[in-house]
Amino acid sequence: MAQKYKSDALAALHESMQGLHDIGLVDARTMRQFDSTCLTPIENMTPDEIVETRIKQGVSQTVFAHYLNVSVGSVSKWERGEKHPSGPALKLLALVKRKGLEAIA
Numbered sequence: 718m719a720q721k722y723k724s725d726a727l728a729a730l731h732e733s734m735q736g737l738h739d740i741g742l743v744d745a746r747t748m749r750q751f752d753s754t755c756l757t758p759i760e761n762m763t764p765d766e767i768v769e770t771r772i773k774q775g776v777s778q779t780v781f782a783h784y785l786n787v788s789v790g791s792v793s794k795w796e797r798g799e800k801h802p803s804g805p806a807l808k809l810l811a812l813v814k815r816k817g818l819e820a821i822a
Contacts, residue, residue, distance in 0.1 A: 721756065722755055722756060723755060723756070727754075727755040728755070730755065731751065731752075731755045731756075734748065734751050735748070759807050759808055759811050760811075761801060761807070762795075762802065762807070762810055762811070762814070763798075764795060764796050764797060764798040766814070767792075767795050767796050767802070767810065768796045770810065770813055770814045771792070771796075774813065774817060774818045776818070778792045778793055778796070784809075784813070784818055784821060784822065785806055785809050785810065785813075785821075786809075787802075787806055791806070809821055
């Protein structure tokens with residue numbers, strides 16, 4: 718899975734830093750800090766965006782939940798705004814929104 722960077726320049730710089738990390742010249746903590754600077758943050762999705770993403774993929778809440786490896790109840794609560802996805806689920810939702818279910822299938 719390709720990472721999305723804030724700019725092409727930051728992508729090139731990140732590749733160089735990753736090389737330095739791979740040979741031991743940059744420690745893991747510095748690399749994590751650098752990652753957070755270069756990578757595009759995953760933004761929260763509104764309930765309407767989640768519904769729209771699922772419907773655009775043409776799947777039920779049950780099938781959508783299966784792809785995201787969450788419960789149907791979680792998808793239902795996200796779509797009603799009772800809860801908000803976070804962590805890996807939010808990352809997967811962002812991927813599905815951008816590239817479709819095929820990206821995580």
